Amino acid sequence: MRPAQESIDISRDLVSLLPRLRRFALTLTRDGLQADDLVQAVCERATGRQPVWNGHGRLEDALYILARTLQDEANGRKRVAADPRVGSASAGGATSGDALQQMMIAMPEGLASAFLLVAVEQRNYRDAGHILGLAPDVVAHKLATARLRLAAMASDTTERRA
Template identity: 30%
Template sequence: MSEKPETKIVGFDRGDARSRMGRDIVALLPRLRRFAAGLTGSIQEGDDVVQSACLRALERHHQWEPGTRLDSWMFRIIRNLWLDRGKSAWNRLVRSDPDALAEIPDHSLSRELEVRDELASARAAIAALPEPQREVLLLVTVEGLTYEAAADVLGIPLGTVMSRLARARVAVGRRVRGDSTEALARETGAATTRR
């Protein structure tokens, strides 16, 4: 009885690529969750979007081109899923995360309340931005993407990224400082018409 020896083809196969992608996505999860939570305004909703994005990426792993940035591809999937859900920036609520506040080293009550107010103010300011500005702000300042990478993720020109980011920073700064709501409305209103 002669048995034919099992031959293995050494090389790149789809199962290996998908497994490798899965491991790489796991390493990106904190960044993906942070981006999605900022985009959606909710940790829970952000986690739902990330879960859907991971599933979609693994199902379509063959569409990703090795050698390109997996994080940019994943951010684009998250953004597209969020847009597909038809959510509007104007009707989302900002929810604070009490677990994040527990990590603050200064446990004095007055400092905790001050930090809670600052955090809520910053989140509200970001949530009040028009969606195109919020996306750019999150990708560049929170996720640390270059302007070029953010432009690639969003499919917009580099100059548009720079313009939206500048307007977003001004609007958030004004809102956090408590500038008049009329000035804020003019800034964000003008920004939405100049996309």
């Protein structure tokens, strides 16, 4: 029996990770309401009786892996193409954050998650690959593709404004 690992209380740390966890869940689900449901499911599992984190490594990695696993289970491991119309639209005028969020949601599955982990959260390819269940070279390829898509989307937006 390992009492030190069983006595770990992640509730306190979980609260500080909620914004990042929701942002990651949004890249997986591409829908605000589904992302909220996924975050709730992750929190329930993380604070439940069976620990998802044993005190080794980063808590957020364990939560991200759990989120990806739960989303894969919800999809029946079936990958679907992104629908750019999916997501929560703002009732008022779109801010630059809303526009960026919509661009991320519009990317095909896997690209947004790789971009978020490497470019935004500054993870290396190995760590991002561990979270996503991919080889580091696949993460690098997804990141490059995501950057190209975002650049193309940004140039389309800029051309429309001109």
